[in-house]
Amino acid sequence: MVVDLRCMTEQHATKPVYGCSLEEHLQSSGRKIALVIEECIHILYPSGLEEEGLFRIAAGASILKKLKATFDVGVQTDMTEYHSDYHVVAGALKLYIRELPEPLLTYDLYDEFIQCMNVKDRGSRLQQMWSTVDKLPKPNFENVKYLIKFLAKLAEKSEINKMTPSNISIVFGPNLLRPRNSDPGSDVVSSAIQNHVVETLILHHDYFFPGGKFLFLIP
Known part of the structure; x- marks a missing residue:
């Protein structure tokens, strides 16, 4: 897979992808889904879903640094170089999520999400949480949906990859x-x-993100 990353940096050459706010990155790149989220998932889905300990096992530091620099600098590159080590790709995705200035579920909704977990009745808890998810800004909602749908696919293979929903949530x-x-x-x-x-x-x-059956298919 050859990915042209140049257009993103040509429009916003002084701003790296990592550490850039989601809104700013999407505006400058003209994307709906953040570059790192989309491209890493394209590599990992579906062939990487059976990799044991995906997102839990640490990637090699040097090659992870190289992949991060590739996204940050913005060059046309053959991403197949990274297909041989899914842990590097997973590490790059996890690092991107971690380095966002504001978490995807936002600071403003933090208390609401926490309060949802205090509701004892399961149905009421899910309904309240749905209402909170629905308050996410649209860019956040779309990127959270994309990521969670992928993580759900990963969890479906937990007997092979050992990444249950609980293990994924810890990461x-x-x-x-x-x-x-x-x-x-x-x-x-x-x-x-x-x-x-x-x-x-x-x-x-x-329930939270209906649809998305063909979300990860490359156009």
């Missing part, structure tokens, strides 16, 4: 949902609730 929970001015790892209880939010999104992805 992505603190990166997708965190409070403003948070101290990562300082509050075990809050981290567990954050993970539960992400696990719920994965388990009930068709």
Whole structure:
């Protein structure tokens, strides 16, 4: 797969992809789904879904740094170089999510998501959480949908890849949902609730994000 990354940096040459706000990146690149999210998932789906420990096993630091630089600099490159190591691609995606200035589930909705988990009745909890998801800004909603739909596909292969919804949420929970001015790892209880939010999104992805059957097919 050859991906032309130049148009993105030509429009916004001084701003790397990593660490750039989602809104700014999408506006400057004219994309609906963030470059790193879309391209990494295109590589990982479907052949990488059976890779054991995907997103959990650390990638090689040097090649991960190279892939990150490729996205940041913006050059026409043959991405098949990275098809031999799915952990590098997964690492690049996870790093992108982690380095967003604001988490995809947003700071403003953090308290609402946490409150949803305190609702004891399952049906009411899901309904309240649906209402919260629906408040996401459209760019965030579309990118969260794209990512969660993929993670749900990954979870379907958990007997092979060992990545259950719970295991996936441990990896992505603190990166997708965190409070403003948070101290990562300082509050075990809050981290567990954050993970539960992400696990719920994965388990009930068709409820929160209906459709998307052909979401990952390359045009």
